[in-house]
Each structure stands twice: as structure tokens, then as C-alpha cells.
Amino acid sequence: MQADPRDERRKQIMEAALPVFAANGFHGTSNRAIASAAGIAPGLIYWYFKNKEDLFTTILDTYAPFSRIAIPFATLAEVPPQVVLPRLVARIAELMTDRRTLLVMRLLIAETITNPDAGLRLNSMVKSILDPLAEYLRGQIARGRLRDGEALLMAQTVISMTVFFLIRRVVGQDADLLAYTIDDFSIFLVATFMAAYGA
Amino acid sequence: MQADPRDERRKQIMEAALPVFAANGFHGTSNRAIASAAGIAPGLIYWYFKNKEDLFTTILDTYAPFSRIAIPFATLAEVPPQVVLPRLVARIAELMTDRRTLLVMRLLIAETITNPDAGLRLNSMVKSILDPLAEYLRGQIARGRLRDGEALLMAQTVISMTVFFLIRRVVGQDADLLAYTIDDFSIFLVATFMAAYGA
Amino acid sequence: MQADPRDERRKQIMEAALPVFAANGFHGTSNRAIASAAGIAPGLIYWYFKNKEDLFTTILDTYAPFSRIAIPFATLAEVPPQVVLPRLVARIAELMTDRRTLLVMRLLIAETITNPDAGLRLNSMVKSILDPLAEYLRGQIARGRLRDGEALLMAQTVISMTVFFLIRRVVGQDADLLAYTIDDFSIFLVATFMAAYGA
Amino acid sequence: MQADPRDERRKQIMEAALPVFAANGFHGTSNRAIASAAGIAPGLIYWYFKNKEDLFTTILDTYAPFSRIAIPFATLAEVPPQVVLPRLVARIAELMTDRRTLLVMRLLIAETITNPDAGLRLNSMVKSILDPLAEYLRGQIARGRLRDGEALLMAQTVISMTVFFLIRRVVGQDADLLAYTIDDFSIFLVATFMAAYGA
DNA sequence: CATGAATGAGCGTTCATTCAT
DNA sequence: AATGAATGAACGCTCATTCAT
Known part of the structure; x- marks a missing residue:
């Protein structure tokens, strides 16, 4: 213990x-x-x-929300999008209000410009949500819940x-969008999605 | 003259x-x-x-593609989304393949991390497309071409x-997406949009 | 005990x-x-x-091969140079192939540059062979085995x-000299010496 | 001009x-x-x-008395050792009283311990006197002025x-040796050399 | 005695900035 | 206007030394 x-x-x-890294970038931080x-x-x-870079990459490895984003899509194969999508939105929203996750994402985005490695990390982060979700959607198409299409x-x-x-x-605190709650958005997303891709 | x-x-x-700034960032550029x-x-x-920072911000102020993104939506009030949306996609794609625009956007995004000012700039850039587009969509709703909803x-x-x-x-050269052309995407977008929001 | x-x-x-000191020098050794x-x-x-320097000088003081070089010339007064000189060469060669002696000598020589003290040490080391040898040679002159001259x-x-x-x-491993053994040299030295200074 | x-x-x-280098060595000099x-x-x-090492090696290259030591032995083929050797002694003595030459030699000797490059330089310095001299001696043997032997x-x-x-x-200011002038030594050297190796 | 974490001065080097020309 | 030599602060990093345990 x-x-x-x-x-x-x-x-x-x-x-x-x-x-400090998030505020000033890698090179801007002494x-x-x-x-x-x-x-x-x-x-x-x-x-x-080992050195500054080791500290930096260890931070990214530790705090980058790679796998933590993942929804257990495999166990949700029978659950319809109307239920899964709001859960996904809620999960991403939760992550994006976590201070550390946000800082790492900021950092990754900013570093992408100078550091190809950061770009790869960012992309693999995106893929780690995108690919399982696409797989899930293919399952829904097979089950006849969604029209056939590019998952x-x-x-x-x-x-x-x-x-x-x-x-x-959430991040930008844009005035126009503060009129909508995350639940409002969730409902809008499901409506859009099902109208567009529903069977 | x-x-x-x-x-x-x-x-x-x-x-x-x-x-040089776009390739190496502010701190990475001597x-x-x-x-x-x-x-x-x-x-x-x-x-x-005045100094290096003055040069940097002057570049951002000068080359940030604020208004250039704008589509003349006012003159397109009668044109249906099926025509307007592909045009919008093409316009944004054009901007995002313009070398200089891309460089400035990279810098703006990276600077957003360090400099709250850059964040505002970026948001106002987004608004300068978003607001006219929303206004156009409201017009389409009024014309009965789209269902009523949150424009x-x-x-x-x-x-x-x-x-x-x-x-x-385009920017990330993601392998999965290179399978789709911009036209492919345009068609997918229109289909999605009209199925979701069409009257 | x-x-x-x-x-x-x-x-x-x-x-x-x-x-470690011998391989990397004082400053090069952490x-x-x-x-x-x-x-x-x-x-x-x-x-x-007390500190790194104390350790270093203690090592020099302890291992410097001051007296160990000495040949018991006093007991060799009757032995002719043809016998004594090869023995001297062999003794010096032996010392210079002893790992620890060599290491200390390296350090002493290097330190001579920085530290006037080390220079004195080195000179007194040389004297501790030179003076008894000169004394022995004076004996040989007196015995009529060598011509009179500056011993x-x-x-x-x-x-x-x-x-x-x-x-x-031995130390420099110079290619030209590897053609000669220490015995070759010993013979050459005796021949040179006796031809030059023999009675 | x-x-x-x-x-x-x-x-x-x-x-x-x-x-500064000569007093403290390469690593000891900031x-x-x-x-x-x-x-x-x-x-x-x-x-x-370019950096500290570049400065260091440039100094060695510039001030190391490599070629400057050389006596024009080629033009002295007819001149007997009795004349050539004192000239050589005088030349080396002259170099060894030159402040800069002495400093570089100190430096080379000290650095030899840690830096193989310095050892090579030192050896090639020695060779640049030794080899032409040996060649000259071979010529003297051929001319019958010296006995045959290992030049x-x-x-x-x-x-x-x-x-x-x-x-x-000269360098150590050893008390015993201050009794002899360089000319004294020159005479002693020639006598030794001719007695040992003369025809 | 012994450890090894912790300190902070100092290292070689870079670079924004100044300034004599 | 323009140059490029010159400055000196600051960088990432190492290491002799100290000290709580």
C-alpha cells in the first residue's frame, strides 16, 4: 500500500x-x-x-488518453446507436473536461507542427476511437439497423x-454554444445520425 | 502607386x-x-x-485567412444546399491546400496553446464561416427546403x-482517408446533410 | 597485525x-x-x-615508484658495465611494463603540466636512478674500466x-621500434656505451 | 600588407x-x-x-613545431656529423626555448593520456626529426664516415x-645540469657519437 | 559506515539583440 | 539602410559535494 x-x-x-509544457511548448519550456x-x-x-525529451515523452505516454477513451464496443454489439452514441459523447466530454487530458491534447496539437512524433501520437489517438466505432457501425449495418455505407x-x-x-x-467557452448543454447536443447528434444513416 | x-x-x-516559423515553431526558429x-x-x-515576436505576430496578423474563407452566401439565398455545400467544401479545401494559408493556420493553431489572443483569432475565423452559413441555412428552412431546427x-x-x-x-495524409477523394467526401456530406436535415 | x-x-x-584516472585524466574522471x-x-x-583532489594526490603519493626503481649499485661496484647496464635496462623495462607503475607515471607526467609539485616529484624520481648510476660510473672510471669524463x-x-x-x-607501440626487442636494445646500448666511454 | x-x-x-590550455589541459580549461x-x-x-575542440586542434595544428624542427638534411649529405649534430642540437634548443613550442609540447604530452590523437601528433613530431636524421646517418655510413649499424x-x-x-x-632548470652549457653538451654529444659510431 | 537523493555551480553552446562601421 | 562582429543571458546538462536516513 x-x-x-x-x-x-x-x-x-x-x-x-x-x-508548463502545455503553456509554452517543448522548446519554450526550460x-x-x-x-x-x-x-x-x-x-x-x-x-x-534521462533528459528533457525523456521527461516530455514520458508525460505524453502517461497522460495521453489513448486507451482510456475506448468504449467497450465489443460488448455493445447488440446495443443500438441511440444508446451507444450518447454514451460515447458523454465519455469524450468527460475526458475533455479532465484538466490533464486537455493539457496533453493541447500539447500534442501544438507540437504536431514541429514534431512528427506528436502528429503520429495525435493521429493514433484519433484512430483509437474512430476504428472501434467504425467496426461497431459495421456491425449495426449487418444487423440491419443502419443503411449500408461508408462506416x-x-x-x-x-x-x-x-x-x-x-x-x-467546453474548451473555448464560445458564447453562442453555451446556449446548448451536452445533453442537447447528444440529442441533436443522435437525431442527425439516425436520420442520415438509419435503416 | x-x-x-x-x-x-x-x-x-x-x-x-x-x-521557417511554420516548420520549426516560434522557439525553434532563430x-x-x-x-x-x-x-x-x-x-x-x-x-x-521591433524584435522576433513583433515579426511573428505581424506575420499572423497579415496572413491569417480571416475573411478570405467567406462564401458570398447573401447572393446564394436561392441556391439549394446540394449546390452550395459542395462549393463550400471546395472553397475550404482550396484554402487548406494553399501553402501560405496552411502555414499560417498551423502557426495559429500552435500559438493558440501559448497565446490566448491566437485562440480568439482562431475562433473568430471559424465564426466568419459558421455564422453566414447558419444564416443561409435559416433562409433555406424559411424557404421550406430544410426541416426546422438548430441552424x-x-x-x-x-x-x-x-x-x-x-x-x-490533406494535412495528415492519413492512410485510411487517402482512399477518398474530396469529391467522394462532398457527395457523402451532401447525402448525410440532406437525409438528416432535408424537408 | x-x-x-x-x-x-x-x-x-x-x-x-x-x-580510471589514468585512462581519463583528473578532469575527465567523475x-x-x-x-x-x-x-x-x-x-x-x-x-x-577530503575531496576528489585529495584522493588524486594521495594516489600519486602512494604509488609513485620513487625508490623502487633503485638498483643496488653499492653492491655492484666490482661488476662491469657490460653486466650492470643490461640489468638496469631490464629493471626499468620491468617497471615500465608493470601496469600500476605505468599508470602512475602517466598521471605524474600529465600532472607535471598543471602542478609544479608533480614536476619536482618526477625530477626526484629521475635523480633517484641517475645519481647512483653516476656514482657507480665514477667508481668504474676509478677502476680504470672507463675513460675519465663527465659521469x-x-x-x-x-x-x-x-x-x-x-x-x-613499450608505451607508444611505435611500429618502427617493434622490430627491436628489449634485448636487441640492451646489446646496442652496451656497445654504444663501451665504444664511447670504455677505457 | x-x-x-x-x-x-x-x-x-x-x-x-x-x-590556458597548457596550464590546465583541454578538459580543465573552460x-x-x-x-x-x-x-x-x-x-x-x-x-x-566551430567549438572548443576545433579551437584546440587548430592551436595544435598551428603551433606544433612539426615541420619547423626539420633540418635540411638533404642538402647536408656531404657535411660530416661533427658539424651537423651541433647544428641539430642548437635547432632543437632554439625550439625548446620558444614559449609557444614549449607550451604545445607540454599540452601534447599531457593530453596523450586521455586523447589518442595527441599521442599520434606527438609521435609524428618525433618521427619528423628522427626519420630524416636516420636517413642522413645512412648516407654517412654509405660514405664510410660511420660504421655500419642500426641508423x-x-x-x-x-x-x-x-x-x-x-x-x-632548460625546462626543468635542474641544478646539477646548469653546470653545463648547451655548447658543453654539444661537444659531449659529438664525442660520444663519433666514438660509438664513427668509422 | 554507507547510501543515494538532492543541490547548485559551472560546463559547452546557442541565440536574441545591439552597435560600430 | 545594411552589415556582421560582439555581447551576455539563458539553455540543456553534468558533476563535485552535502546530508538526511
């Missing part, structure tokens, strides 16, 4: 570094800034991480609408 | 600096690299710009699907 | 540190490297030595030739 | 750096120390040299005696 003190320190540094945010001496970072593009419709809405409403 | 030589030089520096790209001595930058969310459906597709296909 | 455990540890550290070579924690060095310069002839040969052959 | 100002600065830095010795800002070193070892006899004497007398 006792936490490994070495892991404690690593975590402390990573949690202090994440917002080790001294990280150390000061973590309340430690700069040299100590190197006791726990990948259907999945993209769902994800793009959801992410776009959440970014503008 | 004679171009101010001072402005000529400023433009020369900005155009040379833009791709004045020496900019000067070398512009074919001038590093010191000269300071004759035309702003309908507009978001269009824009989010389009931008998401283009980012993943 | 029991070895002081404190001295045991000191010796352990010094013996581990010597080859305490971490020494500790790791000695199989102890870095902090422990400071329990046995000190004669002694220097012997030592300089020997050391120069051994450094270039 | 006008000196290139760029070369002036390079020379200034190199001349300031040489004694760029700040060099800059301060040269009276410039640390960053400026990098305007004139390389004869040459080593000359060089080792000379260098050993000069280091102890």
Missing part, C-alpha cells in the same frame, strides 16, 4: 511539468522552469529522467461533430 | 520567415535562420521589426465534418 | 580509482565513475578522502636512451 | 588560449577562462571556431640525449 517514493517524485515532476514549478533543483530532473466516414461524422462541439463549447 | 520600399523589405522578410532565408544580415531584421448546429455539422476530413486527409 | 579496516577501504578506493569502479556509493568517497652526462646517456626507447616501443 | 582582421581575432584567441584571457565574450569564440637507433641516441638534456636543463 506504500507508494514507491521514486515513483512519487517522478509523478511530482511530471505533474508540475505538464502545465528545465529551470520545470524544476521551479516542481519545487526542486534543476539537476534533480536528471535523476529521474469510417459515418464514424468520422460522429467524432468530428462531437469534438468540434466540445472544443468550442 | 509606387510601392513603399520599406514595405517591400518588410514583406520580403515576412514571406521568408513564414515557412533570427539567423530567418535572415538567411530572407537573404539578409540578421541585424537588419531589427530595422524593420447553428447544422452549420457546425457541415464545418466540423469538412474540416476534420480535410485535416486528416 | 590486523589491517586497519579504514585503510583497507581507502586502498580499495585508490586502487579502483587509479586506472566521482561517480570512481565509485562505480570501486563498487561503492559516490558519497562514501568523502568519508575517506653525470654518461649516466644521462644511458637513462635517456633507455627511457626514450621504452616509451616509444 | 594589411592583416585580415578575421585572422587577427583568430590569432588573438589562439594565443590567449594556448597558455571557454569562459579562454574568453576572459582573450578579453572577449564567451560567445565570440564560436564566431571564429634508426643511432638517431634515437642523438635525439634522446638531446631532448633529455634540454628538458632537464
